[in-house]
Amino acid sequence: MDHTIEVRGLTKHYRSTLAVDALSFDVAPGAVTGFLGPNGAGKSTAMRMILGLDAPDAGHARIGGRRYRELRRPLREVGALLEAKAFHPGRSAAAHLTALAAANDIPRSRVAEVLELVGLEGAARRRAGRFSLGMAQRLGLAAALIGDPGVLVLDEPVNGLDPEGIHWLRSLLRSLAAEGRTVFVSSHLIGEMALTADRLVVIGAGRLVADTSVAELSARYGSLETAFLSLTSAGVEYRGKAAS
Ligand code: ADP
Numbered sequence: 001m002d003h004t005i006e007v008r009g010l011t012k013h014y015r016s017t018l019a020v021d022a023l024s025f026d027v028a029p030g031a032v033t034g035f036l037g038p039n040g041a042g043k044s045t046a047m048r049m050i051l052g053l054d055a056p057d058a059g060h061a062r063i064g065g066r067r068y069r070e071l072r073r074p075l076r077e078v079g080a081l082l083e084a085k086a087f088h089p090g091r092s093a094a095a096h097l098t099a100l101a102a103a104n105d106i107p108r109s110r111v112a113e114v115l116e117l118v119g120l121e122g123a124a125r126r127r128a129g130r131f132s133l134g135m136a137q138r139l140g141l142a143a144a145l146i147g148d149p150g151v152l153v154l155d156e157p158v159n160g161l162d163p164e165g166i167h168w169l170r171s172l173l174r175s176l177a178a179e180g181r182t183v184f185v186s187s188h189l190i191g192e193m194a195l196t197a198d199r200l201v202v203i204g205a206g207r208l209v210a211d212t213s214v215a216e217l218s219a220r221y222g223s224l225e226t227a228f229l230s231l232t233s234a235g236v237e238y239r240g241k242a243a244s
Pocket of ligand 1 (some may be wrong): 014017018019037038039040041042043044045046
């Protein structure tokens with residue numbers, strides 16, 4: 001399967017708010033692509049539409065040429081982390097992952113593998129409802145990885161992680177990309193994304209303002225902070241130029 005994420009003209013309103021505005025970009029396999037923008041820029045809304053959880057008003061998103069809903073074995077093709085605490089609070093981490101594996105025809109042996117991969121093997125039997133945000137993020141990542149998918153869509157996975165956890169996540173994402181997977185990860189922190197991502201898709205007020213490499217962006221603006229501030233605050237005016 002081709003693992004490119006293709007977003008074309010994606011648009012979504014919430015009443016009078018234009019959350020995502022005619023967004024088009026590709027996310028290629030074999031690299032970490034950062035999805036960057038200030039809070040409220042429309043990142044989560046765009047990711048939900050990519051994952052078929054929200055219906056666009058216009059446009060579409062495809063993964064390997066198909067809409068998410070058309071994937072035959074979604075968890076084996078696309079791993080997603082949207083809400084860190086999207087699990088039953090009374091279940092243990094291992095029980096949560098075991099249920100997920102069973103429902104998706106994934107071998108039970110993957111549960112121990114992904115718990116180890118995210119560093120939760122010591123907490124496998126603990127109730128997930130008592131997890132810190134950082135541990136919940138690790139469990140969410142384990143769930144995203146359980147089907148060994150070629151595509152990962154992760155919304156702000158750094159939130160709640162301590163510095164050691166952030167460092168760990170950075171290496172994990174880079175190694176998943178080095179294995180040829182498509183890694184699409186959102187953040188509102190440009191410094192973190194600069195260290196993790198190869199490419200950056202930057203949005204401001206729902207619109208694409210840059211789709212480029214980290215090196216090109218910092219070379220063009222002198223520093224990434226300057227780039228981020230000018231791009232996202234002047235998003236509308238800049239759009240034509242930066243997206244070219
Ligand atoms: P980000 O992930 O970049 O922080 P969001 O996609 O969460 O941005 O939000 C984009 C805009 O859409 C914001 O103005 C937000 O308030 C609005 N929004 C997001 N989800 C909803 C919703 N379910 N109902 C109403 N407005 C929403």
